[in-house]
Amino acid sequence: MNEFQKFNLKPFLMTALDEINFKTPTPVQDKVIPLIADGKSVVGQSQTGSGKTHAFLLPIFNNIDPELNAIQAVITTPSRELAYQIYEDAKQLASASEVKIEIGNYVGGTDKKRQVEKLGHHQPAIIIGTPGRVLDLLKERALNFRQVKYMVIDEADMTLDMGFLNAVDQIAAAMPSKLQILVFSATIPQRLNVFLKKYMDHPVIEEIPTETTISPTIKNILISTKSSGKNNLIYKLLTMGEPYLALVFTNTKERADELTDYLKAQGLDVAKIHGGIQPRERKRIMKDIHRLRYQYVVATDLAARGIDIDGVSLVINDDIPTDLEFFIHRVGRTGRNGMSGTAITLYMPNEEDKVADVEKMGITFLPQQIRNNELVDTYDRDRRQTRRLSQKKxxxxxxxxxxxxxxxxxxxxxxxxxxxxxxxxxxxxxxxxxxxxxxxxxxxxxxxxxxxx
Incomplete structure (x- = not known):
């Protein structure tokens, strides 16, 4: 049984959730979805990786009118990467709808002139973007906010830190007075409180601790690497043992293509699945994976979360995902039903902050390295930093x-x-x-x- 049914979601949303194997709501989804559905403005204080993206997307999709040629929800996020990630999540939900739901993605570095022209003909139901570009399009009068019902400010503390709060302020000022505002942030700084009081009348404030659902039977290994040697390292990790089924997750379609080509050149029979592959071909590949035609699969997050096979014995993270929620879903592909599993995460030496963010979610890593074609324990990655600090004294x-x-x-x-x-x-x-x-x-x-x- 899919526990999301208790939220009275439309059938197409339940279909979309089944496709990505979402069966049980996270704590933030359990608390926030009913509040949003009840028309409440919400401040959700929750760490990245807690499932907050679907906590606001699901009730928004459940309540908008896709046949209305008007913007009904505006979602801002401080970085292009986060905007793209939310956009992909939103597209996945919309793909199951019989009535087309248009979604706009507007970030800096893209063709603004073309966006203005397109918006002149049609307004998407939901827009997702960085505050600067959304404000630019608003000033160009390309966006019409008269019928907006929802405004979502994702990663609000980061929005403040990066200097975008003034832009968000101007965007909010252009909205109707009757507006449901949803703010998600890891912390609530004092300066952010001023903004919240300005636009939110008695919001419901929920502080939700991050809880992971990773099986204790999974061994999480951490390996430091250099980008230039990553392909060969992944090849060695895949061929050192005999995994029943190994999944390698990448952050982008381009990286999935590059890695698949390399592994095939080394003689491995590899399946590849990502959003750029035609639906019919992707369906065929998925059937072959379920039939265990392949031992190795390279995939992006959205394309692979629906892989529900008990025999996945090895997961390799080619990189730490931008949205840490995906880390839980990646690693959760192995170690199912009490079976043991191994998840290996590769990271660059300058990505210590990303690793620390994953650890805040309750993940305990075992630092290892390859030596003589075997994985062996290595020193704690913090040791070098500790030595540096002690030497500075x-x-x-x-x-x-x-x-x-x-x-x-x-x-x-x-x-x-x-x-x-x-x-x-x-x-x-x-x-x-x-x-x-x-x-x-x-x-x-x-x-x-x-x-x-």
């Missing part, structure tokens, strides 16, 4: 002594380094004490002079 003179170490070190070298550092720390403490005594004396003399006056 050393006096430049001490750092110089450490750097002078040669290949042939005389006996007692390390002991002398430790002794020198210890003596330096003692001298520094004495100097601080002397300085404190001097400051106290000065203060006492100054106080005495003031009394004499």
């Amino acid at each position: 050393l006096d430049p003179t001490m750092i110089g002594m450490v750097k002078k170490k040669k290949k042939k070190v005389k006996p007692g070298y390390k002991r002398r380094i430790r002794k020198a550092i210890s003596e330096k720390e003692i001298r520094d403490r004495r100097m601080e004490q002397h300085q404190a005594v001097r400051e106290a004396k000065k203060a006492k003399i100054k106080q005495s002079r003031n009394k004499r006056r």
Whole structure:
């Protein structure tokens, strides 16, 4: 049974949810969907990856009139990547509708002139975009907000941090007075509160902790890599063992094409599924995957979330997804029904923040690397940063002594380094004490002079 039925969603939405294997609502969806359906303005404080995108998309799709040539919902998000991700989610839901639901995606770096011309002929039911581009189109009078019912501000704290709140303010000011505003944010800074009070009258505020639904039978492995060697690394990971079925997830269609071509050139029989493949061909490939015709599958998120096969033993994340909600769905393809599974996530050295965001969702990674064609444990990735911080605390003179170490070190070298550092720390403490005594004396003399006056 699909638990989303309790929200009284239209049949096409239930079909769309079944296609991507969404059966059980997340905590944020459980709390927020009924509130939005009841006409309430909502502030949802929830981390990325909690399922908030569908928490607002589902009730919006359930209540709009697709035959009305008017914009009924405006969704803003601070980055192009997030806008594209929400757009893909919205398209997937709309694809199951018998009546066409038009969705507009407007971000910086795209052809604004063409967008203005197209909007002059027809207004989409839902628009998704970055605040700057949406405001530009509004000023060009290409967008008509007279019949807007919903305004969604996604990642509101990031919107504030990136300086887009003024643009969102101007967009909101152009909306009808009777408007349902939905704000989602990981945190609620004080400056954001000013905006909320300006436009929202007694909103329902829900703070929802992120809960993951990843099976404890899944081993989450983390491997640091360089982009140039990623293809070969994935090939090694796929061929070191004998996975019953391995899924490799990529963030883009272009990357899926590139990786599939590389793996095929190495002699692997690989299936590829993404939104750029024609529906009939994709359906055929999906049937072959279910029949276990393929051992290796390369896929993008939206195309592959409907793969519901118990035998997936290995999942590889070619990259950390932009929308962390997809991380849960990727990894959840393995370790099903109590069976063990392995999920390997590749990341670049400059993506520590992304890894930390995943860990905030309750994921515990095991750092590993390939050595002699085997996966072996490696040191904690934080160790290098800790060493760097501890070295910064050393006096430049001490750092110089450490750097002078040669290949042939005389006996007692390390002991002398430790002794020198210890003596330096003692001298520094004495100097601080002397300085404190001097400051106290000065203060006492100054106080005495003031009394004499």
